[in-house]
Amino acid sequence: MGFPYPSDPRETVVLSKYFGDAGARSFDGWTQRGGYEGLKKALTMTPETIIDEVKLSGLRGRGGAGFPTGLKWSFMPKGDGKPHYLVCNADESEPGTFKDREIMRWTPHGLIEGCAIGAYAIGAERCYIYIRGEFTDPWREMTQAVAEAYARGALGADAFGSGQRIDIVLHRGAGAYICGEETALMNSIEGKRGNPRIKPPFPAQAGLFALPTTINNVETLAAVPHIMVRGGEWYKSLCLSNPKSTGTKLISVCGQIQRPGNYEITMGTPMKELIYDMCGGLRPGRTLKAVIPGGSSVPIMNAVEAESCLMDYEGLVAAGSMLGSAGMIVMDDTADMVYQIWRLARFYAHESCAQCTQCREGTAWTTRILERILAGKGTDTDFQLLLDLADNMTGKTICVLSDSCAAPVVSGIQKFRGEFEAYISGSRQPVVAGV
């Protein structure tokens, strides 16, 4: 549903069906709504058949990179005799994204089920769910639900009488965007600073506590019980465009839009339909200027690109951007693109873990140069300077935070150059004090 607004008939509600329904939060409420059938069924299957079903469904990671989930699970070593871990990434901090929060707040047992199935499939007895420190409501709901799941025998030494041990441990973050990066998150669970690790080794070989680990996003895992119950074929059939993008996707729509919220669409839905029909379009008298479709880390789209693209992994790449975490930031004609891009750069400069020179220096200098432009002290050479910096920040660092800072800058200059020029030429009044 377009939570917090009522569901729109054009949505395909699977994960969001019970958003806003407090009754779904308890074990009994969840069971009455068909919950835990997926886990019970999975526990009668072999790990291999579960992985095959997930592969068949076409499910891809919802955390940002879109990696095929079944394939990721199949990378885990078999018969190695070592403990394995599943990690659920509930650090949700990508600006524009607020879907995992609703999954945890309204359907905590749905996530528990997904984690339990995932753990069983990859040969893990323990799953850590890493919840960002600021998420106090999801923390409360998840804590209660996990306790209830243990009390009712869904978790523990003998999950639903299957003989399988499945434990879930909640781990609270403490304020750091970078801990959403999978290897930084593992370091954070280990009690370290949240610095991303150099890969390889990949988590499936040496992840959490140097043991084989799979990490998945909340939304990815929450989709798995539905695939178990209704089948991979069914999930795969939810597709309006490219067969490589299947299922439903929660799109968090925010910014300058009439009805912000989480909209669950079938992959391949036109963005135009989402913005104008489901979200009620822009505020009265306003027109669309730009959309950042996949959380703040992806290239900015102009109105023409946005209104003609399809919302799935391939559709957004074809339109020059990415689906990312599907946090869609909408900007109308009142938005000052230079200011907004500066604010994004400031975000990355603040969140850089500072291990890599290109990122530490690049994000800081990008922010300062943009600030200089906003102060009316920019020059024509600043364009090249920003683009050179962006080039140095792309594809050269331990993680992609650095690339993420470059993306809005490069696309912003490409598509909204006139707004930068207006500050540089003095035809637009400075909006920040001198630097």
Next chain:
Amino acid sequence: MSLTTTPAAGGHDGVHEPVFVGDTRARLEQYFTLYPTKQACLLPALWMVQEARGWISEPAIGEVAEVLGVTPAYVKGVVTFYTMYHTHPVGRHFIQVCTTTPCGLCGAEDTVRALLQQTGCGDLGATSPDGRFTVVEVECLGACGFPTPIVVDDADFIESVTPDKVPEILARYP
């Protein structure tokens, strides 16, 4: 994710009363069973200190180091990495307010102004003269569809805070 510059770690809380005694010690022991290493209990242990004392002092860092078998320097390195841990005392009520782009597009700056004015804090990161509030600006709180969210005392997450709602919200925190 605090954006406000705070002084470097190094605060002292006078005579340090140990945190990890009684129930708190028992809770920590419980955590030891959930992770394969004691070091992994560092973030939970630091949360326990902050819950008990409101901030994490230099002697508390020493105590955490001792109970987990790591060095104080190591603990300090971790404490300062994560922005939710306070290394200095803050007001009785600590308010984090989001100003990242999506909220910024929807008037977050007006909410910040209202909060600073009505708490009497004046500046971001400063504590009001009556010791009641500290307000800091933070990055995206993961609730961008509900501009502007705030978090009070690491416990209450309040959505859709507009300037007109500020008086009523502040009244809940004497």
